[in-house]
Amino acid sequence: SENGQAGKPAKTRDIRKVAVIGAGVMGAGIAAQVANAGIETLLLDIVPEGADDRSAIAKGAIAKLEKAEPAAFMAKRNARLVVPGNIEDDLEKLAACDWIIEAVVERLDVKQALYARIDAARAPGTPVSSNTSTIPLGDLTRGLPDGFRRDFLITHFFNPPRYMRLLEVVAGPETDPASLARVSAFADLKLGKTVVPCKDTPGFIANRLGTYWLQAAVIEALDLGLSVEEADAVMGRPFGFPKTGVFGLLDLVGLDLMPHVQGSLKRALPADDPFHAVLRDVPLIEEMIRTGYTGRKGKGGFYRLN
Numbered sequence: 548s549e550n551g552q553a554g555k556p557a558k559t560r561d562i563r564k565v566a567v568i569g570a571g572v573m574g575a576g577i578a579a580q581v582a583n584a585g586i587e588t589l590l591l592d593i594v595p596e597g598a599d600d601r602s603a604i605a606k607g608a609i610a611k612l613e614k615a616e617p618a619a620f621m622a623k624r625n626a627r628l629v630v631p632g633n634i635e636d637d638l639e640k641l642a643a644c645d646w647i648i649e650a651v652v653e654r655l656d657v658k659q660a661l662y663a664r665i666d667a668a669r670a671p672g673t674p675v676s677s678n679t680s681t682i683p684l685g686d687l688t689r690g691l692p693d694g695f696r697r698d699f700l701i702t703h704f705f706n707p708p709r710y711m712r713l714l715e716v717v718a719g720p721e722t723d724p725a726s727l728a729r730v731s732a733f734a735d736l737k738l739g740k741t742v743v744p745c746k747d748t749p750g751f752i753a754n755r756l757g758t759y760w761l762q763a764a765v766i767e768a769l770d771l772g773l774s775v776e777e778a779d780a781v782m783g784r785p786f787g788f789p790k791t792g793v794f795g796l797l798d799l800v801g802l803d804l805m806p807h808v809q810g811s812l813k814r815a816l817p818a819d820d821p822f823h824a825v826l827r828d829v830p831l832i833e834e835m836i837r838t839g840y841t842g843r844k845g846k847g848g849f850y851r852l853n
């Protein structure tokens with residue numbers, strides 16, 4: 548693409564229009580938050596097979612947020628700032644966007660194929676960022692044009708984006724400091740995020756530490772024969788989780804995510820890393836996942852659903 552050529556002037560204008568690609572849990576939530584900052588946001592997903600409405604996924608995601616979570620949009624008009632679409636019909640609209648956020652499924656092949664299309668459609672210099680939780684930046688940009696690599700970074704939001712203040716930002720060795728500064732300033736000033744620059748390491752900072760203590764808490768509680776209530780009485784309020792406790796937090800995050808995050812850290816860390824001590828499978832959690840007790844999104848979890 549044109550964007551791959553060196554020497555193109557970088558765009559310097561403000562971020563006035565944002566695109567979010569992937570209208571899942573994270574993408575829809577991120578789009579809502581950007582809209583709450585008064586910014587028009589394009590929300591794109593794939594065209595669902597056999598659907599009459601080619602933008603049904605993005606439309607459904609916005610409707611779901613409006614209905615189920617009134618707090619997602621601070622005002623009705625903010626919901627209207629999110630413009631639904633799909634990546635087949637609306638890709639050329641990316642040319643008018645000042646920041647493109649990718650929040651599609653956690654698959655390297657899917658993300659890379661999408662980046663090539665984004666690169667062809669975006670205006671030169673437009674920052675593109677991924678919400679990946681586990682894929683290293685170097686893998687995401689491998690084989691893509693230099694221009695793309697210059698404007699690419701990871702912006703790792705947390706679920707749910709409107710409550711979670713933390714934004715981890717990862718720049719690669721080729722990332723233009725101007726792109727990094729532009730996105731970071733926007734996230735700080737317009738989205739109210741605490742922007743933490745991270746190295747391109749497995750789990751970045753929060754998931755690395757978070758996985759450690761969630762795993763350690765479950766393993767210890769089981770070894771000590773504590774009930775969920777007993778464990779959370781100790782590890783809830785004192786550790787700053789007054790409402791959920793550790794086990795309630797696992798219910799919220801979804802138990803099925805644990806083996807996934809644990810597995811990716813296990814594979815990524817050197818064999819002698821002390822972290823491996825808590826990165827073991829927990830049969831109880833595996834059993835709960837197998838029987839549908841994945842937490843709030845399933846039949847229930849460590850706590851019953853009321």
Ligand code: NAD
Pocket residue numbers: 568569570571572573574591592593604634650651652653654657661678679680681703704705706
């Ligand atoms: P999700 O499964 O809820 O949503 C993914 C969406 O991407 C789906 O709507 C799917 O149709 C769409 N999609 C798939 N391929 C696409 C393509 N080629 N173009 C456009 N849309 C496409 O996933 P999620 O939980 O929102 O996660 C999205 C990303 O955010 C992943 O990279 C994940 O690792 C990361 N993440 C997730 C969480 C979390 O707690 N769920 C937290 C932080 C980061």
